[in-house]
Amino acid sequence: xxxxxxxxxxxxxxxxxxxxxxxxxxxxxxxxxxxxxxxxxxxxxxxxxxxxxxxxxxxxxxxxxxxxxxxxxxxxxxxxxxxxxxxxxxxxxxxxxxxxxxxxxxxxxxxxxxxxxxxxxxxxxxxxxxxxxxxxxxxxxxxxxxxxxxxxxxxxxxxxxxxxxxxxxxxxxxxxxxxxxxxxxxxxxxxxxxxxxxxxxxxxxxxxxxxxxxxxxxxxxxxxxxxxxxxxxxxxxxxxxxxxxxxxxxxxxxxxxxxxxxxxxxxxxxxxxxxxxxxxxxxxxxxxxxxxxxxxxxxxxxxxxxxxxxxxxxxxxxxxxxxxxxxxxxxxxxxxxxxxxxxx
Ligand code: CP3
Numbered sequence: 001x002x003x004x005x006x007x008x009x010x011x012x013x014x015x016x017x018x019x020x021x022x023x024x025x026x027x028x029x030x031x032x033x034x035x036x037x038x039x040x041x042x043x044x045x046x047x048x049x050x051x052x053x054x055x056x057x058x059x060x061x062x063x064x065x066x067x068x069x070x071x072x073x074x075x076x077x078x079x080x081x082x083x084x085x086x087x088x089x090x091x092x093x094x095x096x097x098x099x100x101x102x103x104x105x106x107x108x109x110x111x112x113x114x115x116x117x118x119x120x121x122x123x124x125x126x127x128x129x130x131x132x133x134x135x136x137x138x139x140x141x142x143x144x145x146x147x148x149x150x151x152x153x154x155x156x157x158x159x160x161x162x163x164x165x166x167x168x169x170x171x172x173x174x175x176x177x178x179x180x181x182x183x184x185x186x187x188x189x190x191x192x193x194x195x196x197x198x199x200x201x202x203x204x205x206x207x208x209x210x211x212x213x214x215x216x217x218x219x220x221x222x223x224x225x226x227x228x229x230x231x232x233x234x235x236x237x238x239x240x241x242x243x244x245x246x247x248x249x250x251x252x253x254x255x256x257x258x259x260x261x262x263x264x265x266x267x268x269x270x271x272x273x274x275x276x277x278x279x280x281x282x283x284x285x286x287x288x289x290x291x292x293x294x295x296x297x298x299x300x301x302x303x304x305x306x307x308x309x310x311x312x313x314x315x316x317x318x319x320x321x322x323x324x325x326x327x328x329x330x331x332x333x334x335x336x337x338x339x340x341x342x343x344x
Contacts, residue, residue, distance in 0.1 A: 005068070005136055005137070005138045005200075006020035006068050006136070006138075007020045007022070007068050007069045007138040007140075007201065007318060008138055008200065008201070008240065010263075010284050010316045010317060010318050011201065011240035011242075011262050011263055011284050011316070011318075012240070012262075012316075013283055013284060013316050014316055015313075015314065015315055015316055015317075016316075016317075018341065018342055019309060019312065019317045019318060019319045019341060020068035020069070020318050020319065021067060021068055021318070021319040021320070021337075021338060021341050021342075022067040022068055022069035022070070022071065022140070022318070022320060023061070023067065023320060023321055023325055023334065024071075024320060024321055024323060024324040024325065025324030025325045025326075026061040026065075026067060026070075026071065026325065027057040027058055027060055027061055027071075027073050028324070028325060028327065029327035030294070030325055030326070030327055030328070030329040030330075030331060030334075031060060031061065031064070031331060033057075033060045033064075034057050034060060037053055037056055037057050037060070038057070040053065041053050043089065044075075044089050045087070045088070045089060047073070048073065048074050048075055048078060048121075048122070049121045049122075050121070051121050051122075051124035051125040051128055052128065054072075054073040054074065054121075054122075054125040055073075055125050055128040055129050055132060057073050058070050058071070058072060058073040058125070058129055059129070059132060059133070062133065062134065062137055064331070065334060065335065065338055066338075067137070067338075068136070068137065068138065068318075069137060069138040069139070069140050069201070069318075070129060070133055070137055070138070070139055070140065071140045071142060071203070072122070072125060072126060072129065072139065072140065072141050072142060072194065072199065073125065074122050074125070074142070075095075076142070076143060076144030076148065076149060076205055077095050077097065077144070077149070077152060078118070078119060078122065079115065079119075079143060079144065079149060079183070079186050079187065079190055080097060080149060080152065080153050080183075081097075081118060082114070082115035082116075082117075082118035082119050082186070082190075083109050083110060083112070083115060083182065083183070083186055084108060084109040084110040084114075085097045085098050085100075085109065085153055086098040094157065094158050095152060095157060095158065096156060096157050097152055097153055097156045097157070098156065099153075099154065099155065099156035099164075100153050100154050100168075100179060101154070101164075101168070102175075103175055106175060106178060106179060106182075109182060112182065112185045112186045112189055113189075115186050115189060115190060116189075116193060119190060119193065122194070123193050123194065123196075123197040124197075126139065126141060126194055126197035126198045126199055127197050127198055129198070130197075130198035138200050138201060139198060139199055139200050139201070140199065140200070140201045140202065140203055140242075141191060141194035141195065141199030141201070141202045141203075142191075142194075142202060142203040142204070142205060143187045143190050143191050143194075143202070143204060143205070144187075144204075144205050144206075144207070145187075145204045145205060145206030145207075145209065145221065145224060145225060145228075145244075145245075146180045146183040146184045146187060146220070146224040146228075147165075147180070147206060147208060147209065147212060147220045147221055147224065148205060148206050148207045148208045148209070149183050149187075150165055150176070150179055150180055150183055151164075151165040151208050153179065153183075154168050154176075154179070161211060162208050162211045166211070169216070169220070180220065180224065184224050184227055184228060187204075187228055188227075188228055188231045188232065191228070191232060192231075192232065192235060192236070195232070195236050195239050199239075200239065201239065201240045201241070201242065202232070202239065202240075202241055202242070203241070203242040203243075203244060203265070204225055204228060204229075204241065204242070204243050204244065204261075205244050205246075206221055206225070206243070206244055206245045206246060207244075207246045208246070209221040209244075209245035209246055209247065209248050209251070210245075210246055210247025210248055210249065210267075210269075211247075217245075217248070217251050221245050221248070221251070222245075222251075222255065222258055222259060225243050225245070225255075225259040225261065226258065226259040226260060228241075229241050229243075229259050229260040229261055230260060233260060240262040240263065241260075241261045241262055241263075242261060242262065242263040242264075242265055242286060243255060243256070243259055243261035243263070243264055243265065244264075244265035244286075245264075246265075246267045246323065247267050247269055249269065249270070252264060252266065252270060252275065252278070252279050253278045253279065254282070255279070256279070256282045256283050257282050262283065262284060263283065263284035263285065263286055263316075263318065264279055264282075264283075264284075264285055264286070265285075265286040265287055265288075265320065266279065266285055266286065266287035266288035266322065267287070267288060267322040267323055268287070268288045268289065268290040268291075268321075268322030268323070269322070270288065271311075272287075272288060272307065272308045272311035272312055273311050275287070275288065275311075275312075276311050276312055276314070276315065280312060280314075280315040280316070280317070281315075283315075283316060284315075284316035284317065284318065285312060285315070285316070285317055285318075286317070286318040286319075286320045287308075287318075287319075287320050287321070287322055288308065288320070288321070288322040289304060289305055289308055289319075289320070289321050289322060289337065290304070290321070290322055291321045291322065291323050291324065291325055291326055291329070292326075293305075293333065293337070294321070294325050294326070294329035294330065294333045294334060294337070295326065295328050295329050295330065295333070296333075297330060297332070297333040297336060301333060301336055301337060301340070302336060302340045305319075305337050305340040305341060306340055309340075309341055319341050
């Protein structure tokens, strides 16, 4: 049966007169209602693991803006925690994890089968959302890509250049590859469980794919995405998959064909005109307005939004930002972007 929800139609390869729209980090600190619910939960991780409150913050941007998709409220670092890493968030700084530098560190991780014990509340959030979302809104589940998740597990925090992960990859490649294999297997089971609970699309966030070049990109960004996609497609052939190899540059070319993903999400380092010619030729693309327009607004926001819609108008396209919206964004600018997309 042909899909009726706009996002699913675009993902099936249909060119729509108005592109469907959602926004990375659409539930977030730029919204006063998010901050209120987060305060009620106490801290970020308590919010992630509280199905009622996580569903509530997922729904907030849908109520306010009527986006075409909702993205499950969770984090890519919950999987490492479920695999046995320690995880905490330092306010104003970001995530911290126990590090993986040696075989002994790796041996402390648990088996993939055990992840659901920790992640069950996330699946409950998905079930609540499928009941509560408007009939026309698509629910997107997600996970981090193995390389990006590994960069945090190895360094124990975010790093500007992913230096510690690159060092382990070169100095103890066997351990690095064992870690990547564990994360890949966990990601497949985690996304499968989200789909079983009701996720209609899944997205794989490879935020640090851009720091892998040449053969390393093929082995550690492309190959894991292909493996995850193949495993999910074997079980759930009708569930579309969005890949996001952020800042992949020329490696965006052919990524959908090589991995089997239904859609490639674009960051704003590539121009829409270039991506229409080199990436959209293979199918649906998502993106790619620079997040800063949500802070700065004005006529430039409207012009740039319209230019992106126009550049991608000859093929399947889902409008989005090139990366997550930032806490200093003005909620009114989000509405201006939506109006510019829908009033072409
Ligand atoms: O997009 C959504 O609205 C869905 C929820 C979502 C979050 N994180 C919530 C979140 C998603 C899809 C993510 C993905 C994620 N998390 C990525 C990949 C995408 C990207 O941004 O590159 C990464 C690298 C992470 C890890 C992470 N989580 C970091 C580095 C941080 C700290 C930086 C920051 O923005 O504070 C987080 C925290 C986080 N994850 C917040 C939210 C809403 C902010 C937490 C808060 O409320 O204090």
